[in-house]
Amino acid sequence: MTHRFLTHCRRIIRVTVSLILIFGVCRVRAADFFAGARGGAALEGKGSEFHQADLYGGIYLPGHWHFYSNWFLRAGGDGSVGWLSDGDKNAFVGALGPFVELGKGKFPLTLEVGVAPTLLSRHQFRLKDFGDNFQFTDHVDLNWRIADRFTAGIRFQHMSNGGINHNNPGVNLEMLTCRFNF
Numbered sequence: 001m002t003h004r005f006l007t008h009c010r011r012i013i014r015v016t017v018s019l020i021l022i023f024g025v026c027r028v029r030a031a032d033f034f035a036g037a038r039g040g041a042a043l044e045g046k047g048s049e050f051h052q053a054d055l056y057g058g059i060y061l062p063g064h065w066h067f068y069s070n071w072f073l074r075a076g077g078d079g080s081v082g083w084l085s086d087g088d089k090n091a092f093v094g095a096l097g098p099f100v101e102l103g104k105g106k107f108p109l110t111l112e113v114g115v116a117p118t119l120l121s122r123h124q125f126r127l128k129d130f131g132d133n134f135q136f137t138d139h140v141d142l143n144w145r146i147a148d149r150f151t152a153g154i155r156f157q158h159m160s161n162g163g164i165n166h167n168n169p170g171v172n173l174e175m176l177t178c179r180f181n182f
Contacts (some may be wrong), residue, residue: 032060032076035178038155042171049127050171052093054082056179062102070105084120086128093119095137112141119158131165141177153177 039053058078065073079096097116103109107172115138123130138158143153160170 032062033182034058034060034078034151034179035182036151036177038080038175038177040155040173040175042173044172047085050084050086050125050173051087052082052173052175054080054093056080056082058099059182062127072103072105074103075093075099076101078114078116086125087182088126089122089124091125097137099139101143106143108145110143110145114139126150128171129167130159130161130169130171131167132161134161134164135159136162143177148180151177151179151181 035057037055042050056078060076077098081094084091084093095116095118099112099114101110101112118135118137120133123133137157138156139157141153141155143151145151155175157173162167
């Protein structure tokens with residue numbers, strides 16, 4: 001194992017332990033947990049024939065920040081495990097990170113933004129070399145609360161190594177999401 005890989009693993013462990021401590025200290029209700037599935041593809045054109053599918057789960061931190069005319073912000077964290085493929089080679093993908101959700105009262109649409117350190121089991125694919133197994137995934141989700149416990153949405157995400165390696169092509173994915181709120 002290279003020194004750089006061990007350094008990335010230590011960073012992931014620190015972030016994971018920090019989130020576990022934050023979630024452990026905060027009291028949460030059962031309704032603050034969620035689990036779901038998402039999947040999608042890169043629709044960028046030639047050289048980006050990537051597909052991804054994930055199972056994910058997360059938690060909302062207690063409390064909301066309310067401001068002007070019934071708008072609110074709430075924070076949380078989620079983790080995912082899944083599969084990434086370019087049609088030729090496959091890889092495990094795992095991510096864990098925080099997010100913030102913006103909404104307005106009981107209106108069924110919310111906007112979520114977040115970033116997560118991400119680990120790939122391989123970084124070399126047929127048409128792209130991501131440069132490193134350690135990546136960052138940032139996302140914007142538009143979620144629709146269809147029922148009290150069920151949410152569907154669309155996710156736009158970008159994954160790249162953030163410049164920690166000289167080779168940093170990244171990939172943009174558009175995904176459909178669904179989740180069950182406990």
